[in-house]
Amino acid sequence: MSSATPQPCGSWKHELQTAVTKPHALAFPMAGGPQDVDSVVRRYPMRVTPYFLSLIQQWEDPLGKQVLPNIQELTDTLPHDDPLHENRQSPVPGLIHRYPDRVLFLVSSECAVYCRYCLRKRLVGNPFVVTDQTREAALDYIKKTRSVREVVLSGGDPLLLETDTLNHLLEQLRCIPHIQVLRIHTRVPGVLPSRITDHLVSMLNRHHPLYVNIQFNHPNEITPQSTHACAKLADAGIPLGSQTVLLKGVNDDPEVMIRLMQKLLTLRIKPYYLHHPDPVRGTGHFRTEIACGLSIMEHLRGRVSGMGIPQYMIDLPGGGGKIPLVPESVLGEENGMLKVTGLHGKVYGYPGKA
Numbered sequence: 001m002s003s004a005t006p007q008p009c010g011s012w013k014h015e016l017q018t019a020v021t022k023p024h025a026l027a028f029p030m031a032g033g034p035q036d037v038d039s040v041v042r043r044y045p046m047r048v049t050p051y052f053l054s055l056i057q058q059w060e061d062p063l064g065k066q067v068l069p070n071i072q073e074l075t076d077t078l079p080h081d082d083p084l085h086e087n088r089q090s091p092v093p094g095l096i097h098r099y100p101d102r103v104l105f106l107v108s109s110e111c112a113v114y115c116r117y118c119l120r121k122r123l124v125g126n127p128f129v130v131t132d133q134t135r136e137a138a139l140d141y142i143k144k145t146r147s148v149r150e151v152v153l154s155g156g157d158p159l160l161l162e163t164d165t166l167n168h169l170l171e172q173l174r175c176i177p178h179i180q181v182l183r184i185h186t187r188v189p190g191v192l193p194s195r196i197t198d199h200l201v202s203m204l205n206r207h208h209p210l211y212v213n214i215q216f217n218h219p220n221e222i223t224p225q226s227t228h229a230c231a232k233l234a235d236a237g238i239p240l241g242s243q244t245v246l247l248k249g250v251n252d253d254p255e256v257m258i259r260l261m262q263k264l265l266t267l268r269i270k271p272y273y274l275h276h277p278d279p280v281r282g283t284g285h286f287r288t289e290i291a292c293g294l295s296i297m298e299h300l301r302g303r304v305s306g307m308g309i310p311q312y313m314i315d316l317p318g319g320g321g322k323i324p325l326v327p328e329s330v331l332g333e334e335n336g337m338l339k340v341t342g343l344h345g346k347v348y349g350y351p352g353k354a
């Protein structure tokens with residue numbers, strides 16, 4: 001990123017300007033050779049904020065894996081870069097309309113970090129994907145589509161827009177009578193917490209009901225800085241949810257997931273979704289088995305407050321939507337008695353008939 005006006009040190013814009021975008025600039029040993037990772041970032045851009053970098057000790061630790069390029073991004077065998085058919089469910093560029101009552105509005109193509117497992121790997125970091133024109137066309141579509149009650153601002157990351165730009169967008173959405181609820185999907189509080197300024201928060205506070213769902217994938221992402229950023233949002237009366245992506249070698253471990261969900265609750269964040277990673281080209285090395293996700297869900301149940309249990313979601317290829325998967329607990333029925341697996345795997349009978 002470059003800009004004519006230098007920003008004061010410590011501001012979020014200064015942090016973005018000094019974000020690492022080239023693998024050589026990193027101090028720790030690379031996974032793969034220098035040519036390898038260079039070819040990866042030529043295809044899929046790299047960006048890591050100095051703050052997030054300070055939390056990484058090694059290239060392939062749970063935080064490093066999420067944002068540092070890996071040659072496997074170019075060698076996997078997944079054929080599709082848009083398996084969810086987002087492009088086909090896009091009535092105007094930059095807007096995805098899959099469910100009758102809500103739309104996904106891509107308001108920015110930039111993110112504070114570029115996650116290597118991103119489902120929109122095909123789009124993020126490309127400045128031509130979201131423009132003033134696509135935003136205008138999307139607003140027009142939302143205005144004339146009266147079945148839409150909720151707008152989910154996504155991207156890219158909506159919180160990378162200038163505060164005034166985002167304010168203007170939210171104002172325009174708020175002027176549409178059939179729009180009841182606004183929601184922002186962001187990773188910013190966990191990767192660029194300095195962006196959560198008083199100015200931003202007081203602006204967001206003017207657009208209620210506004211929900212913010214924040215991506216957190218590992219307990220090490222919860223630091224004094226990210227905790228403070230989330231507290232500011234919660235203090236402004238913004239209901240907070242989390243989205244976590246199940247990632248091999250990052251959080252595919254019940255103990256890690258339990259710690260993450262417990263910590264999220266202490267930040268006043270209600271865990272919302274645990275996403276099974278989508279089969280997107282370039283992300284195959286992050287995929288685990290569904291059985292692994294179901295087993296994590298089983299471990300969470302009973303070990304973590306019910307408030308801290310997200311729904312485990314798969315997004316069906318071909319545009320079938322997000323569907324929750326639940327560990328099977330009903331084993332069968334015998335003479336009106338259900339056989340149900342209880343805590344710790346013991347089987348109990350339950351009267352299934354009235």
Ligand SMILES: *Cc1c(COP(=O)(O)O)cnc(C)c1O
Nearest residue numbers: 096097098099102103104152322
């Ligand atoms: C995920 C998603 C939404 C939001 O779905 P919720 O289940 O309400 O969180 C909306 N539109 C599209 C296209 C999506 O992929």
Ligand code: SF4
Nearest residue numbers: 111114115118156187
């Ligand atoms: S912040 Fe979200 S949209 Fe941006 S790269 Fe990460 S997963 Fe993709």
